[in-house]
Amino acid sequence: MADVRVTIQRDSEREERVVTTGTTAAGLFEGDRAVVAARIGGQLRDLACPLADGDEVEPVEITSQDGLDILRHSTAHVLAQAVQELFPEAKLGIGPPIRDGFYYDFDVAEPFTPEDLKRLEKRMQQIQKQGQLFSRRVTTDEDARAELADEPYKLELIGLKGAAGDAAEGAEAEVGAGELTIYDNLDAKSGDLCWRDLCRGPHLPTTRHIPAFRLMRSAAAYWRGSEKNKQLQRVYGTAWPTKEELKAHLDFLAEAEKRDHRRLGQELDLFSVPDELGSGLAVFHPKGGVVRKVMEDYSRRRHEESGYDFVNTPHITKTKLFETSGHLPNYAESMFPPMELDGQEYMLKAMNCPMHNLIFRSRGRSYRELPLRLFEFGTVYRYEKSGVVHGLTRARGFTQDDSHIYCTKEQMPEELDSLLTFVLDLLRDYGLTDFELELSTRDPESDKFLGGEAEWEEATEALRQAAAKQDLPLVPDPGGAAFYGPKISVQAKDAIGRSWQMSTIQVDFQQPARFGLEYTAADGSRQQPVMIHRALFGSIERFFAVLLEHYAGAFPAWLAPVQALGIPIGDDHVPYLAEFAAEARARGLRVEVDSSSDRMQKKIRNAQKAKIPFMVIAGDEDVANGAVSFRYRDGSQKNGIPREEALREIADVVERRVQV
Template sequence: MSEVRVVIRRDSEWEQRVVTTGTTAAALFEGERSVIAARVGGTLRDLAHPLAEGDEVEPVAIDSPDGLDILRHSTAHVLAQAVQDLFPDARLGIGPPIRDGFYYDFDVEQPFQPEDLGRIEKRMQQIVKQGQRFSRRAVSDEQARAELAEEPYKLELIGLKGSAAQEAEGAAAEVGEGELTIYDNLDAATGELCWKDLCRGPHLPSTRLVPAFKLMRSAAAYWRGSEKNPQLQRIYGTAWPTRDELKAHLAFLAEAERRDHRRLGTELDLFSIPEELGSGLAVFHPKGGVVRRVMEDYSRQRHEDEGYEFVNTPHISKARLFETSGHLPNYAESMFPPMEFEGQDYYLKAMNCPMHNLIFRARGRSYRELPLRLFEFGTVYRYEKSGVVHGLTRARGFTQDDSHIYCTREQMAGELDSLLTFVLGLLRDYGLSDFYLELSTRDDSGKFIGEHEEWEEATEALRQAAQKQGLELVLDPGGAAYYGPKISVQARDAIGRSWQMSTIQVDFQQPKRFALEYTAADGSRQQPVMIHRALFGSIERFFAVLLEHYAGAFPPWLAPVQAVGIPIGDAHVPYLRQFAAEAKELRLRVEVDASSDRMQKKIRNAQRSKVPFMVIAGDEDIANDAVSFRYRDGTQKNGIPRSEALREIADAVARRVQV
């Protein structure tokens, strides 16, 4: 019997092994229950994959990132099999793994109902218990078309094999660039075919290795993400290596639902997105307007301290401006269609940078003016597909706290260093503290403009600025803007979710396209470096992130109502109104609940509104020129002198602390 030599790699350790010809990865890792696949020569393979001479083999554990993807993709296949068992006329779309779960798209006559998901999940559990084997086999294009003749969407994917369109539309899990493969689900006892699907794999060895899953919801989704294509029904699910991890994830989702900014926006009367305006277009109510104004005012103050100058630009522009900037050739799909006016096309502003370039170019500039830091709360409009619009976090109209800094090449490194320090400091002032940085660079695709040398210089400057912050730096190859690399500040909120906050981009291209110049010390004309920076990203999105981070319980300095006066009886209302008037002189936001509700209901109303301070007054308080405090956590402090109570509220606001 012949033998082959293979190398097993575990972390940084290597082990050489001699095995008989035909040995599979499963035999190599026999007894290691957590191993559900292998990486052979850098490619993910099923455990049934036979090993060849010189193969480098790495085990893939079910709880690793690759292992989780395989688990979830396998569970998506179980879902599709269950759906076709219960709905034989259902036609299959695609079913990839996604973050924390999976989905599968189906063409069915009627949308799925909640009770359907219950039936499907029960059938999935039966399939899991049967322990059906996932078995891979290679097929020709013709064979695949013959076997899947009744699956029109699979036939379309076969036609896309290896194309850029196939990759772009998320169908890479179905077909790759090489041979086509079909995965058969085989009965564990008889080997008979139970179900099959076009798939690149790999998969778990058996459905019995799906430890814990749950179907979450169904939704409509256009085939391959295009509104021109048929609308399918998508079922979302989640799958985890253990039941405890599934339970923890469901608890996390429940907490995330409790913090959902769309629900809190309605409950706390902060904002709404009226149907009459359109999807992705929000209006802020008075209380939300207070929070937004305070956010903006503090940001303005800090920017003034850092030497920024405020500008304003219009909401529309002639098309030529965005042609010059390069946005129309490179960004048109994210812009609203043009409006024809006086024989010319006008576009809603999708970004502020081209207009800031016009401000820089409006007159001659000297090196003595640099760095020139322009800042604007500029409202922009972007065409987001209806499927991705999500409350305030993915909107079609929003206001960026946008800055563009023009500096010399010699100033660039220092400017990036101080800019990133300023950005992180300001985010910390709003209550975020857990950050990492992401450096997005160009790749070899054709979507980027400019010379490689310029990109290398800009990328290295960003890298050095990032490293000085002492934070984790994650690389994002190919994620740069078309005109330059960027650093994104990623912030984790109170429950550990990551949000992209500020972005900083170095741009050598737009100054060139707009012919921006300054007079250098030697009298020569030089091109400035342009640094793009959005600190919040957008006011709306940052508002939503903070709303979810605090679960609606803003710290006093951001709270729309900082304290509410609650009288024990009607006779105590005038005293509390006097307290509120004194608070207003200190620029505090204090209201008095003079409604006919009982005191306990007023307290409950204030708790539901998440007001930081409840100021209670009765006969004894009035006699002692005092009040009693009830805090958001239910604790109470009685007999506080009125002046001291005002100082406590004012101090909490000034220190920007949570109470």
């Protein structure tokens, strides 16, 4: 037995240790059940991996992101084993970890039912308790093909080994450019083979190391994400380091379901997506139309105060416009196909910026006009695959609150600074307060990005400096920039901690050049402006959905479709409340009266379901005293409020944009 010297790296601490030949990572961290894998020489490995002299070893704990991915990928394998035991004819697709969970795709004769998922989960629990070993085995392409001859999808993945970019998302968990491996699930006592799968790993030491999991749902999914391929059945699950964390996650999902904007949109009669229009094309009902109008009106007012000029552009254009802008070569798959009119090709507008460039170019421009800030509520149309369309948050037709600022290079830093401040302040006005910023930059290895390195660096640094002044976390997003320039994205957390991408700010040196945009400088020379793209909401529809979920449908009074509802104790009190409502409407408030034949308690329940901020109740005593009583959304009540004082309270809450 020879000595083997290894270095244990824990965060910033390093420990030198001498072990004997054959010592594994498991032996190095024996007794520490939180450690489920190791990073050896920068590569994730199973704990069963033997150590070599000079290895640098970092423990991977189950609570780390790598540890969670390993836990969830191992649980996906247990799911696949359970499926093939209960459904022997099932063929295996892929089973990667995903955010908060995992999935596995199967080719089965019939879709899985909720009862099937219960049976599968029970069998998974039995496998978990058996403590089966995850055992890694290196194989050759030829041997793997022979061993997996009955698994057509695995054979296809073997054929893709090392073919960068060809495998679907998640397939990298199965094969890669390196050696091919199979994981055997072995009986802990006898060592007999229980199940096997093509996989790169790593995995947990045994199935007993899976603390808590739950199968969530099943859905159809095309093999390798292509509609040209066969539709498989995908089973989703989640797995966590403790039962308490699993319960917390399930509670979170239950709360998120209550807040689902598609559900609330129907319950509150705000919007719908009729089949007759098509997937991803929503219509706003009167109440939803009120919320949308208030959102737009307030945004419009703030933009007017900040020196923006309002423009309008058509919904259709000749195809050549998007060739000039560079969008057609880069985003053709996200655009609806062209149509032929009068011998020319036209396309639905997918972006507003090319048309704003035409407005800038329509006449000569002087440096004295800059910065020129153009703003439009512009409706655009993008082809989203049916599998990703999701209510208002991922639609095919939506309206962007789009602005494009044309300025000099000297003006760019100050403009970005004030623009980012404007964006964050306006989002705060709508009730979002918890932000971080994401800086998306160019991938120097990709040929997708237009322009030279120097101008990209100049634009990126200007964005970085503007972000630094906001004293917010700045998260890097390498390679995530648009083809024409880097961008800052504002990520906002909602009331239950979910992060949503909101506003984007992009610096663009490319489109001004492609459109030949110029202005006359102070010295009489012709110069190219810098173009800054900015969508504050992203889209009206998506922002509507985010706010709807953030407030769980209980909009603050300034956004609520009905700010107050008059509820008479008896029919005799309807005229009195009608007068109150008329006075309120004269002050710009949205007040209605429930004059239906329902009893008062039912009217109150209906108002609570509609999440109306103020219920204004009147009976004989109120009428006699020229007063009303308030019932608030939380069930509290205030009685005998003089009419004028009641009107002022509603108006004050609306004006201050606060929640009641």
